[in-house]
Amino acid sequence: MKYISTRGNAPELSFEQAMLTGLARDGGLYVPETWPSFSPDQIAAMAGKSYEDVAFEVMKPFVGDTFTDAEFRDIIAKAYAGFGHPARCPIKQIDNNQFLLELFHGPTLAFKDVAMQLIGQMFQVALKRRGETVTIVGATSGDTGSAAIEAFRGLDAVNVVIMFPHGRVSEVQRRQMTTPVESNIHTLAVDGDFDTCQGLLKDMFNDFDFRDEVRLAGVNSINWARVMAQVVYFFTSAVALGAPHRKVSFTVPTGNFGDIFAGYVAKRIGLPIERLVIATNQNDILHRTLQSGDHAKTGVVPSISPSMDIQVSSNFERLVFDLYDREGAAVSQLFDQLKTDGAFTLSQGALARLHAEFDSGRCSETETLATIKTVFDTTGEVLCPHTATAVKVASEQPASATPMVTLATAHPAKFGAAVKDACGVEPELPPRMADLFDRDERQTRVAGDLAAVQKIIRERIKA
Numbered sequence: 157m158k159y160i161s162t163r164g165n166a167p168e169l170s171f172e173q174a175m176l177t178g179l180a181r182d183g184g185l186y187v188p189e190t191w192p193s194f195s196p197d198q199i200a201a202m203a204g205k206s207y208e209d210v211a212f213e214v215m216k217p218f219v220g221d222t223f224t225d226a227e228f229r230d231i232i233a234k235a236y237a238g239f240g241h242p243a244r245c246p247i248k249q250i251d252n253n254q255f256l257l258e259l260f261h262g263p264t265l266a267f268k269d270v271a272m273q274l275i276g277q278m279f280q281v282a283l284k285r286r287g288e289t290v291t292i293v294g295a296t297s298g299d300t301g302s303a304a305i306e307a308f309r310g311l312d313a314v315n316v317v318i319m320f321p322h323g324r325v326s327e328v329q330r331r332q333m334t335t336p337v338e339s340n341i342h343t344l345a346v347d348g349d350f351d352t353c354q355g356l357l358k359d360m361f362n363d364f365d366f367r368d369e370v371r372l373a374g375v376n377s378i379n380w381a382r383v384m385a386q387v388v389y390f391f392t393s394a395v396a397l398g399a400p401h402r403k404v405s406f407t408v409p410t411g412n413f414g415d416i417f418a419g420y421v422a423k424r425i426g427l428p429i430e431r432l433v434i435a436t437n438q439n440d441i442l443h444r445t446l447q448s449g450d451h452a453k454t455g456v457v458p459s460i461s462p463s464m465d466i467q468v469s470s471n472f473e474r475l476v477f478d479l480y481d482r483e484g485a486a487v488s489q490l491f492d493q494l495k496t497d498g499a500f501t502l503s504q505g506a507l508a509r510l511h512a513e514f515d516s517g518r519c520s521e522t523e524t525l526a527t528i529k530t531v532f533d534t535t536g537e538v539l540c541p542h543t544a545t546a547v548k549v550a551s552e553q554p555a556s557a558t559p560m561v562t563l564a565t566a567h568p569a570k571f572g573a574a575v576k577d578a579c580g581v582e583p584e585l586p587p588r589m590a591d592l593f594d595r596d597e598r599q600t601r602v603a604g605d606l607a608a609v610q611k612i613i614r615e616r617i618k619a
């Protein structure tokens with residue numbers, strides 16, 4: 157399988173190259189040149205199989221011959237061995253025809269682990285074989301950073317530098333990033349918001365000298381391998397609910413559009429998904445885009461679902477690429493305009509194609525809190541605020557006989573204060589994390605400025 161850039165002006169890469177590179181040199185994102193296809197019979201045969209076996213089958217066409225079958229099975233086994241549930245990503249019913257897909261049983265209690273644990277194992281095998289080292293730089297609104305740190309801590313072929321917006325992540329999120337003791341882990345508290353961090357990351361990738369000097373690699377949700385890993389749980393959950401004989405719909409709490417884009421990929425490659433519903437919090441650029449066709453940035457307003465607090469939704473570019481018949485020049489023009497004017501407008505044709513696959517809804521702060529309380533009162537289930545936004549949006553969809561699966565993206569204990577405010581219950585951290593608040597923290601505060609951040613990275617990776 158070859159990978160091409162959404163801006164049509166970067167070299168084609170293999171899976172391994174795309175995984176190790178992240179962002180394309182023309183500023184675009186890598187996508188598969190063609191979509192593989194799973195027949196209903198192939199999907200039916202997934203019923204009753206383990207998460208790992210389905211993962212192997214779903215991802216195999218995307219990785220091609222990057223790894224031998226035995227290597228790839230071993231990578232998958234290691235990636236999910238540390239999950240605290242034998243089903244890895246179990247589903248749970250919360251109402252008539254309403255289900256939660258629990259994606260938070262990994263080491264950092266958020267869905268980012270599902271992809272990041274796999275990436276850690278794949279990087280290790282690929283880099284060992286090449287005899288290389290890389291510097292992984294990530295920007296996080298909270299959960300990606302700790303997931304990357306957990307996936308790479310102690311691997312000596314990899315330095316990890318994580319930038320997070322100072323003062324804008326929850327205490328559990330921050331401590332998960334600042335308490336690991338391994339010397340290959342570096343955590344930067346950046347003055348600014350998540351978009352500042354993500355902008356710095358993009359600028360670093362576009363500084364080719366710096367990129368080559370530190371052997372920069374990205375594992376943010378722009379990395380194709382992450383999207384690929386997330387396609388798997390759409391399959392396991394849909395098959396558990398009767399696919400391919402029955403259609404399934406999904407509602408996804410959305411920020412950077414990586415998770416829901418994986419749902420779109422699942423549909424493109426054959427999974428019978430009826431609707432894909434984008435749930436946003438008060439930072440609702442994607443909901444507004446669906447309503448009007450205008451993709452217009454406003455300021456980020458901090459919320460109690462911080463991992464969704466963004467206005468630049470990077471993976472949306474991958475969808476726009478398909479909406480524009482995979483014409484890189486058109487995508488390039490739109491995203492240049494977004495950079496200069498802060499907005500672009502989708503063509504009528506593109507908007508119609510968007511509506512053919514997706515619906516959307518927005519959930520305010522008050523509604524998020526009220527949803528946590530209602531679901532707790534009626535089912536005893538404690539939701540994290542991100543999951544609550546999506547449960548609310550799912551509940552507003554037209555009644556349907558098709559099962560609705562809402563992605564539960566974090567454990568409620570990661571956002572304990574907000575959850576306690578909402579329903580009076582303070583969710584507990586699982587035992588393996590009980591001492592998180594006693595561990596020492598290690599972080600470097602830095603201005604939201606490219607030169608300042610590059611200087612620190614150069615110093616650190618030499619040390």
Ligand SMILES: *Cc1c(COP(=O)(O)O)cnc(C)c1O
Pocket residue numbers: 266267268299300377409410411412413414415416463464542543565566
């Ligand atoms: C990252 C994250 C999201 C948003 O996912 P995207 O792939 O960025 O759209 C939602 N909820 C939680 C808990 C997250 O960590």
